[in-house]
Amino acid sequence: MTLYLIQEQYLRDWLAEIIATGRRVIAPQSENGLVVYREVTRAETIDLHARAKPDFSFKHILFPQTETVFRYEWRERRPVVEDAAAETSADAENASASVQGEVVVVGATPCDAASLLVLDHVFLADPPDPFYARRRENLIVIGRSCSHAQPECFCTTVGLSPVSTQGCDIFLMPLGADLCDELDIGSGFVAEVLSEKGEALVANVKATWVKPNGSDHSTWLNELKAAHLRAVQAEMLPRRALTPSPDELKKDFEHPAWEEIARACLSCGVCAFVCPTCHCYDLSEERQGRIWSRCRNWDSCAFGYFTLHASGHNPRPTALERYRQRVMHKFCYFLEATGANMCVGCGRCVKFCPVGLDIYQARARWP
Amino acid sequence: MKDQVERKTKIAAFVCNWCSYAGADAAGTSRLQYDDGVRIIRFPCTGRIDPLFIIKALEQGVDGVLVSGCHPGDCHYATGNLLARRRFNIFRKLMLFLGLDERRLQFAWVSAAEGAKWTAVVNTVADEIKQLSGEPFTWATPPADGKKAQSLREQIAAIEQAHRVAFQESSIEAQEAAMTQQLRQQAKQLLDASEVNAVLGYTSGTLPQTANSFFALSPDVADQLVWNRYCQTNLAVYLTRPLVRKLGKIAVVVKPCDARAVVGLLQEHQIQRHEVHLIGMVCQGVETGGAMALKCLSCTQRTPTLYDTLIGAGGERPTASSNPLDEIVRLLDNASPEQRWNFWQDEFSRCIRCYACRAVCPFCYCETCITDKHRPQWITPSAQPEGNTAWNIIRAAHLAGRCVGCNECARVCPVNIRLDILNRKIAIEIKNEFDYEAGQSVESAPPLATYRPDDQQEFIR
Numbered sequence: 001m002t003l004y005l006i007q008e009q010y011l012r013d014w015l016a017e018i019i020a021t022g023r024r025v026i027a028p029q030s031e032n033g034l035v036v037y038r039e040v041t042r043a044e045t046i047d048l049h050a051r052a053k054p055d056f057s058f059k060h061i062l063f064p065q066t067e068t069v070f071r072y073e074w075r076e077r078r079p080v081v082e083d084a085a086a087e088t089s090a091d092a093e094n095a096s097a098s099v100q101g102e103v104v105v106v107g108a109t110p111c112d113a114a115s116l117l118v119l120d121h122v123f124l125a126d127p128p129d130p131f132y133a134r135r136r137e138n139l140i141v142i143g144r145s146c147s148h149a150q151p152e153c154f155c156t157t158v159g160l161s162p163v164s165t166q167g168c169d170i171f172l173m174p175l176g177a178d179l180c181d182e183l184d185i186g187s188g189f190v191a192e193v194l195s196e197k198g199e200a201l202v203a204n205v206k207a208t209w210v211k212p213n214g215s216d217h218s219t220w221l222n223e224l225k226a227a228h229l230r231a232v233q234a235e236m237l238p239r240r241a242l243t244p245s246p247d248e249l250k251k252d253f254e255h256p257a258w259e260e261i262a263r264a265c266l267s268c269g270v271c272a273f274v275c276p277t278c279h280c281y282d283l284s285e286e287r288q289g290r291i292w293s294r295c296r297n298w299d300s301c302a303f304g305y306f307t308l309h310a311s312g313h314n315p316r317p318t319a320l321e322r323y324r325q326r327v328m329h330k331f332c333y334f335l336e337a338t339g340a341n342m343c344v345g346c347g348r349c350v351k352f353c354p355v356g357l358d359i360y361q362a363r364a365r366w367p
Numbered sequence: 368m369k370d371q372v373e374r375k376t377k378i379a380a381f382v383c384n385w386c387s388y389a390g391a392d393a394a395g396t397s398r399l400q401y402d403d404g405v406r407i408i409r410f411p412c413t414g415r416i417d418p419l420f421i422i423k424a425l426e427q428g429v430d431g432v433l434v435s436g437c438h439p440g441d442c443h444y445a446t447g448n449l450l451a452r453r454r455f456n457i458f459r460k461l462m463l464f465l466g467l468d469e470r471r472l473q474f475a476w477v478s479a480a481e482g483a484k485w486t487a488v489v490n491t492v493a494d495e496i497k498q499l500s501g502e503p504f505t506w507a508t509p510p511a512d513g514k515k516a517q518s519l520r521e522q523i524a525a526i527e528q529a530h531r532v533a534f535q536e537s538s539i540e541a542q543e544a545a546m547t548q549q550l551r552q553q554a555k556q557l558l559d560a561s562e563v564n565a566v567l568g569y570t571s572g573t574l575p576q577t578a579n580s581f582f583a584l585s586p587d588v589a590d591q592l593v594w595n596r597y598c599q600t601n602l603a604v605y606l607t608r609p610l611v612r613k614l615g616k617i618a619v620v621v622k623p624c625d626a627r628a629v630v631g632l633l634q635e636h637q638i639q640r641h642e643v644h645l646i647g648m649v650c651q652g653v654e655t656g657g658a659m660a661l662k663c664l665s666c667t668q669r670t671p672t673l674y675d676t677l678i679g680a681g682g683e684r685p686t687a688s689s690n691p692l693d694e695i696v697r698l699l700d701n702a703s704p705e706q707r708w709n710f711w712q713d714e715f716s717r718c719i720r721c722y723a724c725r726a727v728c729p730f731c732y733c734e735t736c737i738t739d740k741h742r743p744q745w746i747t748p749s750a751q752p753e754g755n756t757a758w759n760i761i762r763a764a765h766l767a768g769r770c771v772g773c774n775e776c777a778r779v780c781p782v783n784i785r786l787d788i789l790n791r792k793i794a795i796e797i798k799n800e801f802d803y804e805a806g807q808s809v810e811s812a813p814p815l816a817t818y819r820p821d822d823q824q825e826f827i828r
Contacts, residue, residue, distance in 0.1 A: 033783055056781075065719060066749040066750045066751055259610065260584075262610065264579065264580040264581070266608075266726040267726055268722050268723040268725070268726030269721040270721045270723045273719050273721045274781060284747070284749065285744075286744075286747040286749055287427075287747075288427070288428075288753070289428060295748070298719075298750075303722070305735075305739050317609075318609050350573065350574065352723075352779075354723055354726065354727045355579055355600050356574070356577050356578070356579035356580070358573040358574075358579075
């Protein structure tokens with residue numbers, strides 16, 4: 001890890017340079033009353049001091065909501081796959097090692113960046129998902145610390161924090177005025193460069209990026225992070241940290257509490273669709289004229305047909321089984337398989353739930 | 368002209384077997400000639416022609432659709448075309464509101480004897496559609512930069528801003544507290560006396576200024592019930608859910624709009640009156656985004672139309688001088704079809720197909736929703752303009768004459784699609800055409816499930 005101090009203006013210049021080199025830059029942008037990760041063409045529009053986290057994560061960059069796997073046309077009673085490689089190879093060409101193929105996410109919140117570890121685990125496991133793998137290879141994540149919590153935030157209960165750097169290639173943290181004075185850099189940021197991708201991205205700007213004096217930076221950096229964490233945590237609801245307890249959850253699989261919790265669930269897909277870590281998808285065939293496409297679309301375990309068998313049997317017939325599955329997958333099965341929760345505590349599912357179901361509360365019935 | 372092949376105008380003609388199909392046949396046997404771009408698809412009756420068929424045809428690239436059946440009174444099934452007439456009247460208005468050019472969707476009555484009329488109708492329709500444009504009709508084209516819809520959006524925001532009413536916290540909080548106490552008492556009584564097995568109401572949400580759905584199954588948890596301006600969810604939606612049905616008789620807390628939904632469910636025989644005890648709340652309106660919800664500004668009902676016990680009494684309530692949703696509908700009505708099409712395509716393009724709109728709707732109780740069916744697949748599941756447009760149209764169309772205007776669908780939409788405007792537009796048309804308002808009386812017949820011999824049919828050739 002390399003550490004840099006930078007003045008805000010130099011940071012902006014650097015972002016402008018990244019855009020100028022032809023990389024796609026994605027950053028939180030306001031759109032129709034929502035804040036979403038969208039491509040930006042001007043560095044000035046990037047908000048380096050955003051108070052809130054975006055309404056949706058940047059999952060769609062790696063795992064689009066709808067993606068055509070291949071197309072085919074019926075000719076003389078047989079499907080002729082329409083140059084299956086055409087689209088993917090164009091994509092690949094676009095995404096080949098050149099900088100043009102690189103996508104840089106700027107201003108990813110710690111929760112969104114950390115969700116990459118979950119998605120990587122799912123999509124890069126053997127055999128890797130070619131669509132995801134290609135995009136992931138070209139993705140560079142510049143994270144930022146959170147300066148404020150929103151009411152729904154609970155990242156500190158699932159092992160993350162407003163200053164966690166998981167999933168980031170570069171992590172930015174604004175420096176307080178006093179620290180800026182002390183370090184004599186005006187208003188600025190501290191940047192932790194955490195990976196080779198990150199190093200490559202800062203390779204040309206080192207002149208304006210200063211390495212702090214002295215050899216031991218861990219003390220003030222840790223202090224800075226601790227202060228940050230304290231400030232943000234004071235804004236969060238008082239909630240205890242969840243201890244990994246997959247066995248407890250499993251033991252109570254048939255517990256009547258599940259019905260009590262799930263009775264209010266209306267079985268829409270909002271929670272899964274706004275979740276940075278939810279990754280289930282469905283394949284469907286779609287026709288436009290004579291051309292058929294096999295599409296991969298986001299799916300949600302809350303939907304009744306998610307587990308509907310061809311026979312008509314449905315192993316998860318009601319909201320009870322489906323909501324339980326959602327909680328169990330996130331805090332039990334995935335945990336067992338990987339050692340980590342499949343939840344980054346962003347709270348979007350709580351915020352967007354039509355009836356205010358709170359997954360933290362559901363999970364917190366157990367240790 | 369040598370290398371420029373004239374594109375054929377494609378018209379899908381949906382006709383009933385007994386009259387119009389026979390009429391077309393008569394035209395053929397009489398050697399009458401008509402436009403050869405028309406493709407005839409035969410149905411048992413116009414009553415069988417679902418708006419979905421029209422949507423699908425347009426989506427798959429026809430330039431126009433012609434629907435034709437028996438003259439009123441001639442229906443082989445007595446009333447099929449009379450019911451269809453009402454349905455198509457409203458569906459057509461919806462499509463025009465979305466910005467479809469009226470020449471692309473046409474209707475006619477053609478009897479078995481009217482070969483000449485069939486010929487004339489097809490030729491006229493074909494001519495009109497040809498005038499439209501040389502370009503093939505594209506079903507779903509969201510404006511590339513979203514800018515085309517910008518001015519309408521800004522005007523809508525201005526209307527909303529002008530009608531913004533904030534709650535007077537000092538006066539409403541005391542009232543909320545009093546009603547909460549009454550509600551808890553009532554719930555305890557009902558549960559103690561085993562009159563109901565559960566009381567479905569609201570409890571304070573985990574996030575500030577929210578209220579969540581809450582089931583009190585025993586008197587000792589009744590104190591968790593609350594009543595305040597954040598109680599937004601229309602709890603009538605739970606009455607048809609399997610996990611709730613399991614509870615047997617329950618009491619439900621209803622605002623006036625929720626009570627209208629209960630009336631609708633009773634009208635449609637989804638629940639029975641004795642299965643539910645209604646705790647009606649005198650409503651002061653609900654709050655979204657720091658101000659009174661749009662639907663409440665124009666709502667004239669403070670007391671539910673239907674209840675078993677009533678909680679709360681009088682009290683001032685700010686009301687708007689006019690209905691902001693109606694103003695927005697008028698604004699769109701006065702815009703050009705192209706502007707409207709751009710506006711709605713921009714709205715629908717954001718749809719992520721989470722179906723929260725469906726989940727919160729008390730009237731979306733179908734066991735299998737049409738959008739989940741894939742044999743045949745009427746609505747493509749991808750979150751792409753084609754399927755998004757089809758889904759949002761059919762959702763609105765299925766609720767025509769049933770929607771009680773609780774606008775929960777619009778509230779819960781994570782991408783803020785203005786479903787409330789669509790709902791309101793249809794409600795206005797239903798009122799104009801059939802003098803009907805949804806959810807007012809259990810005895811009245813839903814407007815699209817009935818007909819009158821003299822229903823309006825100016826739109827039919």
